[in-house]
Each structure stands twice: as C-alpha cells, then as structure tokens.
Amino acid sequence: xxxxxxxxxxxxxxxxxxxxxxxxxxxxxxxxxxxxxxxxxxxxxxxxxxxxxxxxxxxxxxxxxxxxxxxxxxxxxxxxxxxxxxxxxxxxxxxxxxxxxxxxxxxxxxxxxxxxxxxxxxxxxxxxxxxxxxxxxxxxxxxxxxxxxxxxxxxxxxxxxxxxxxxxxxxxxxxxxxxxxxxxxxxxxxxxxxxxxxxxxxxxxxxxxxxxxxxxxxxxxxxxxxxxxxxxxxxxxxxxxxxxxxxxxxxxxxxxxxxxxxxxxxxxxxxxxxxxxxxxxxxxxxxxxxxxxxxxxxxxxxxxxxxxxxxxxxxxxxxxxxxxxxxxxxxxxxxxxxxxxxxxxxxxxxxxxxxxxxxxxxxxxxxxxxxxxxxxxxxxxxxxxxxxxxxxxxxxxxxxxxxxxxxxxxxxxxxxxxxxxxxxxxxxxxxxxxxxxxxxxxxxxxxxxxxxxxxxxxxxxxxxxxxxxxxxxxxxxxxxxxxxxxxxxxxxxxxxxxxxxxxx
Numbered sequence: 001x002x003x004x005x006x007x008x009x010x011x012x013x014x015x016x017x018x019x020x021x022x023x024x025x026x027x028x029x030x031x032x033x034x035x036x037x038x039x040x041x042x043x044x045x046x047x048x049x050x051x052x053x054x055x056x057x058x059x060x061x062x063x064x065x066x067x068x069x070x071x072x073x074x075x076x077x078x079x080x081x082x083x084x085x086x087x088x089x090x091x092x093x094x095x096x097x098x099x100x101x102x103x104x105x106x107x108x109x110x111x112x113x114x115x116x117x118x119x120x121x122x123x124x125x126x127x128x129x130x131x132x133x134x135x136x137x138x139x140x141x142x143x144x145x146x147x148x149x150x151x152x153x154x155x156x157x158x159x160x161x162x163x164x165x166x167x168x169x170x171x172x173x174x175x176x177x178x179x180x181x182x183x184x185x186x187x188x189x190x191x192x193x194x195x196x197x198x199x200x201x202x203x204x205x206x207x208x209x210x211x212x213x214x215x216x217x218x219x220x221x222x223x224x225x226x227x228x229x230x231x232x233x234x235x236x237x238x239x240x241x242x243x244x245x246x247x248x249x250x251x252x253x254x255x256x257x258x259x260x261x262x263x264x265x266x267x268x269x270x271x272x273x274x275x276x277x278x279x280x281x282x283x284x285x286x287x288x289x290x291x292x293x294x295x296x297x298x299x300x301x302x303x304x305x306x307x308x309x310x311x312x313x314x315x316x317x318x319x320x321x322x323x324x325x326x327x328x329x330x331x332x333x334x335x336x337x338x339x340x341x342x343x344x345x346x347x348x349x350x351x352x353x354x355x356x357x358x359x360x361x362x363x364x365x366x367x368x369x370x371x372x373x374x375x376x377x378x379x380x381x382x383x384x385x386x387x388x389x390x391x392x393x394x395x396x397x398x399x400x401x402x403x404x405x406x407x408x409x410x411x412x413x414x415x416x417x418x419x420x421x422x423x424x425x426x427x428x429x430x431x432x433x434x435x436x437x438x439x440x441x442x443x444x445x446x447x448x449x450x451x452x453x454x455x456x457x458x459x460x461x462x463x464x465x466x467x468x469x470x471x472x473x474x475x476x477x478x479x480x481x482x483x484x485x486x487x488x489x490x491x492x493x494x495x496x497x498x499x500x501x502x503x504x
Contacts, residue, residue: 019130020137030371030380034168035121035141038365041164042119042143045156050118052100058090060103062352076127076136093125097142098349098362105146106353115147121367144362146350151283154179154317154345154361155290161321161341161363162300168370169379170323175340178304179319181284182344184267185209185308187277188252191270192245204239205249209308212253221250248272255305260288263303270305283317310344317361318344327376337373341365385500386435387414388492392422393444400448404441404488411489413496432458438496441488453488456480459499 016022023031039049058077075095080088094100097120105116121141130136143160145153158177165175189195194202208223215223222228224246227238248270255266264285271277284303291301307320321341326334343363350358374380388408390401401417408415418428432440442454460479483491 037167041167045160047117047119050120058092061099095126097140102349115145117145119143139367141365141367146360149359151286155287157363158301174325177301177321178307180307181280181317182314183280187271187274188248190274191248191272314344315347316345340369386437387416388439389432389437390417390441391428392418438499451485452482
C-alpha cells in the first residue's frame with residue numbers, strides 16, 4: 001500500500017489586502033498628535049466631538065445604492081440575513097463623515113441644539129481602484145455646522161481652517177484658502193440659457209468647467225465649443241456651444257482681479273442680470289467683509305472663482321485650502337504641493353431623511369496629506385524617540401529593574417524593562433537601538449552594591465562610535481556616565497533634554 005501522503009497545510013498570505021496599509025510607531029504617534037492639534041482648534045471654536053458608527057445602511061449613505069450586478073459598488077457592503085421572510089438590510093462601511101452626520105442630525109434633531117456644530121475624525125473606506133498614494137482606507141477630519149443659513153457660518157469655517165493649518169505647523173505664506181460660490185456658477189448657467197429641462201447640456205458644461213485647472217482658459221473654450229486635441233493627439237468632441245454662449249463661463253473662470261473688489265465686480269458682469277448669480281456674489285462679498293473684520297485678509301483667504309472642484313455637489317459657498325510651497329515630485333521636478341482640505345455649503349443633505357431643507361456647511365481635512373506636507377518641509381521627524389530601556393544584567397533582580405522603570409514612568413518618562421532573553425547584553429543594546437531609545441540604563445551586581453547605575457546616551461553614542469578605536473576610548477566617551485542610583489530620574493531627564501535640543 002502506498003504511504004499516506006501528509007496533507008499540505010495551506011497557510012494564509014501575510015500581506016495587507018490590496019489598497020490598504022499598516023501604520024507603525026511614529027506614523028501613528030504623529031497622526032494622533034495632529035488630530036489632537038486640530039481638535040483643539042475646533043473645540044476652541046465651540047464645536048463638539050461626534051463619533052458615529054463606522055457602519056451605515058447603504059440607503060442612509062445614499063450616494064452608492066446596491067444594484068443587481070455589483071451591490072457593493074463604491075463601498076464595502078454586505079447584506080444581513082433575512083428576518084421573518086424579509087430581505088436583510090444592505091450595510092456598508094462609511095465612505096465619508098458627512099453622510100453619517102446627515103443621518104445623525106435627522107435621527108436626533110429633537111434633542112440636538114440648532115445650529116448643531118460638530119467635528120468628527122476617523123477612518124473612512126472606499127471600494128475604489130487603489131493606486132500610488134491612493135488607499136481604500138484613510139483618515140478624514142471634518143467640522144460642520146448644520147441648521148444655519150447664514151454665510152457667517154461659512155466665513156467661520158474658513159477662519160477656523162486657517163487657524164488649523166497654522167496650528168499644525170503650516171505658516172502664513174505657505175497656504176491660501178480660496179473661496180467660490182455655486183450660486184455664481186448657477187447665475188452664469190442662467191445667463192447662458194442652460195436651466196430647466198436641458199440637464200444634459202448643463203452637466204456637459206459642468207464637467208468642462210471642472211477641467212479648468214488642467215487645460216486652462218483656451219482648453220475650456222475649445223471644449224465648450226468645437227472640441228480640442230488632447231496631449232496624446234486624440235480629438236475630444238466639444239459641447240457645441242457658440243463662442244458667444246461660452247463667453248460667460250470664460251468670464252466667470254477668469255474674473256479674479258488684483259483685489260477682492262475687482263474680483264467681485266468682474267463676477268457681477270459675468271452673471272449679468274441673474275438674481276441667483278448676483279445673490280451668490282453678494283454672499284462672497286459678505287464672507288470677505290466678515291473675514292476682514294477678524295483680521296483674515298486675502299493673504300490667507302481670498303475670493304477665487306477658479307475654484308471649481310465640488311461645485312456640482314455644493315449649493316452655495318465652496319472653499320479649498322491649498323499649500324503653495326514647492327516640492328520635488330518622483331521625477332525631481334518642482335511642483336506645488338496642492339490641496340489639503342475642501343468643503344462648502346450643502347443645503348439638501350438632511351432633506352433626504354426629513355423632507356425638509358436643512359442648511360449645512362463644513363470642511364474636510366486630509367490628515368495624511370497634511371502629514372506628507374510637513375514631512376516634505378522637514379517639519380516632522382520620521383524617527384520618533386522610543387522609551388528608555390532598562391537593561392537586565394541579573395535576571396534574579398528583575399524587581400529592581402521594574403522599580404527603576406516605575407520611577408521613570410511616575411516622573412512622566414516613557415520607559416520599559418528589557419523582557420527578552422538577557423543572556424546576550426549586546427542584543428539588549430541592539431533592541432534599544434531598534435526602538436530608537438534615547439537612553440539605556442545599566443546596573444550590574446557591582447553597580448548595585450555601590451549604589452550607582454550606568455546611563456548610556458544611545459543617540460550620542462551612535463554618533464561617536466565611528467570615531468572610537470579602543471575599548472578605553474569607548475568607556476571614557478561622554479555618551480555613557482555613572483551616576484548615583486538616587487539621581488536616576490533627574491539625570492535621565494537631563495540626558496533626554498540634551499538629545500532633544502541636539503536634534504532640534
């Protein structure tokens with residue numbers, strides 16, 4: 001008889017799912033620190049935190065509805081088991097933090113103050129094709145005011161956004177917040193005669209306007225009229241408007257002047273006699289006046305009609321925060337860092353649940369983008385300092401080592417005892433290096449009997465090691481010193497402070 005062959009064990013692949021990634025140590029610490037800085041600004045403006053469920057019904061999310069071919073289109077969705085012969089609900093991970101806010105406000109509106117001011121931070125998930133720098137899970141950081149129709153709420157959001165950027169380390173001169181208004185664009189469309197039932201032509205114009213930052217004025221003009229050749233040489237059909245019909249759109253997109261007054265005057269010309277458009281220009285003027293009264297001039301927040309992203313979604317003012325400094329791309333070319341936040345007024349979101357229009361306005365900050373910007377400017381150290389490591393020279397004296405660590409922790413110093421195999425002391429120091437530990441504490445039997453400990457400045461030691469040629473030099477280097485046992489906390493604190501000052 002043939003011998004029984006052992007069944008091969010199939011082991012799972014130790015890889016993150018496509019479009020996801022893991023975050024370690026300093027990455028998590030830096031993100032948490034930034035979230036705390038942002039939350040502090042939001043809290044100072046009177047916004048309350050909200051933590052809603054990560055799972056919503058697909059019906060509540062609204063934007064992505066299940067279909068026959070692919071019910072989880074755009075979101076990560078699943079259907080609950082049937083209950084009493086009724087099909088189970090479709091549930092999905094949230095794809096942003098705004099849709100859950102609409103559900104929360106509609107559900108709890110009788111208990112919440114109006115206006116309701118909330119901020120929310122957390123991961124969102126999108127079932128989209130991943131790419132370089134584009135993940136299926138990422139963090140958003142939102143603040144919204146629901147229940148106020150006053151553009152003072154929009155002005156406040158813009159001011160808060162400026163304060164937030166500065167709080168996390170983006171100085172004035174390195175950012176600009178640009179403000180536009182969907183009502184102005186609606187006025188332009190009215191002037192062109194694109195209102196009422198002709199939704200196809202209107203949508204085609206909106207899609208073309210959205211390409212303004214890529215193809216520029218001439219490109220938009222060509223796409224609105226006869227069409228154009230793209231960079232690959234392919235011909236793209238135009239919308240088919242006449243030059244006269246396309247004129248208001250071009251006037252709208254290029255109406256930014258040398259100052260706010262000039263820009264507003266140009267916009268009034270672009271919207272013609274449209275009352276909707278003129279109302280939008282008046283709102284922009286009010287926002288500019290409110291910001292100026294608080295000291296937020298056009299060097300920080302400006303009216304800029306070239307902001308067109310999101311105009312199809314928002315119903316009023318729309319704003320975008322852009323970082324203006326240059327970085328080098330993957331090919332070594334200089335380019336501006338670009339947008340890190342966006343938002344605007346949406347007056348129809350809660351209406352889906354209640355049937356009543358509830359005004360709202362808000363902002364969403366891309367935390368990962370902000371962190372990348374600070375790294376690009378050299379304002380974040382990717383190597384965060386680890387804990388002080390208390391080494392183990394005698395495993396029978398573990399209580400003494402734990403006591404040292406407890407004293408350091410009580411003084412607010414991050415510390416741990418080495419809990420691996422203490423047999424090889426060199427491995428303990430390698431462990432401390434891998435942890436980016438600033439200091440190692442060493443106490444053998446001789447030191448214990450004499451009431452002293454050795455403390456080793458690991459960062460300084462690494463810099464000096466290349467210069468040492470003998471054991472005598474190594475022992476005499478200033479990176480390691482003997483101190484009284486009772487001075488442990490004070491000397492470790494001084495050593496850490498010296499290392500931090502050297503890094504700074």
